[in-house]
Amino acid sequence: MVAKVRGAILLPSPYHCLIAYFLDKMTLFVKAFGLYVCHYGLSSSGMVKVLLKRKIAPRVLLGHPWIFANEVDRIEGQLSGGEVVSVFTHDHKFVGKGYANPLSQILVRLLTREESVVIDEQYFFERLRDCWTYRKQIGYTENCRLVFGEADGLPQLIIDKFNNYFVLQTLALGIDRWKPALVSALQQLFQPKGIYERNDVPVRELEGLVQQKGFLSDPFDTRIIIEENGLRFHVDLAQGQKTGYFLDQQDNRKAIRSIVKDADVLGAFTYTGTFEIHAAHYGARSVLGLDISAQAVAQANENARLNNLQDKCRFEEANAFDVLKQWAKEKKQYDVVMLDPPAFTKSRATLQKAITGYKEINLRGMKLVRPGGFLVTSSCTNLVGPDLFLDIIGMAAKDARRNIRQVCFQTQSPDHPIIPTMENTHYLKFLIIQVQ
């Protein structure tokens, strides 16, 4: 073997032979790697490349983090579910990095638009730290939604903070893989008393994930007590609905303060009685809450006792649809009727049915309101936007032959940020109307 240095031919010494041997092997390796890169189209960072079709939806360019499978022209590289990929336009301009799942219609959920950003454990620590900084800036620290998925740049991740306890949902394969990093970030940022996983959510199955729940920290008593607006509530992090408590209504519960004074109040779809207990606390004469879930009713009655409001405030198990209809027929009257049903649909196919459902309960609700009283009504159905919701209320008023006037129209509390380019981050409608 002869070693070449800048064109000069040197006599082979054992030392030179060794260097030449390694140079040779390295050249081979680089060539092979080059071929590999060409063949599999890995991006410079070694990631799988996703190339979009020539015509990209403006949605993606405007900052929406979802890339649908039918927007993708080709994938270069061996894609394994959940991994972080780089997305490019058809002419190889960088779009972003995000986690991919070939099983999902949403093939990629973007995390960043910066090519130099490395997605690793530190990345997730920094994002959670940013989320916490934002909540502190806007004054939501005791109980808050610490991470609201896409609106916080962390697609399909939900983390609710209940004083020093945390409940986590990872609803896409991509974020599920980072669970240990998320737990470690929470430990570093908060030294929490407990972290619990509420991944018992059917939507995970669309991502090929199983439904599961359990401790992500040392086990702890998951029945905790939180404070909101000066009141106390039992929250069952393991058995309660969703993450245990509906934080998104925390400001709206305060909005009823004036209208419930000395009022007879009926609440339907009360869950653990939060609105009703607020009503009693704000000076209602009597409060009756209804929910179809026996567990929720038991918890609501306990919450009334916890706040020493049990004499004014009681809860019963009932199907609100039947009861509202029946009581409207019987011409029962209340000063304030409050409705907060669960989402009526998640699919466009059944949107019409959801609209009918909203019209029905609001019509019944209005009939139960004494002239001059108030209807407090909510909708958390994503597909029913604010305008549509107001239209439905208008139709219900027409059919109930009642005149209405709007007292306030609000949305979820700001710890669930709304991103104007992401429609589904603006999901909660909360309306108070006077019914004449």
Ligand code: SAH
């Ligand atoms: N207002 C509550 C949240 C309500 S969630 C709060 O702020 O905490 C919706 C509730 O509606 C759930 O508790 C659920 O059990 C209840 N629900 C669902 N269908 C119902 C029905 N047909 N009749 C009465 N309650 C129902």
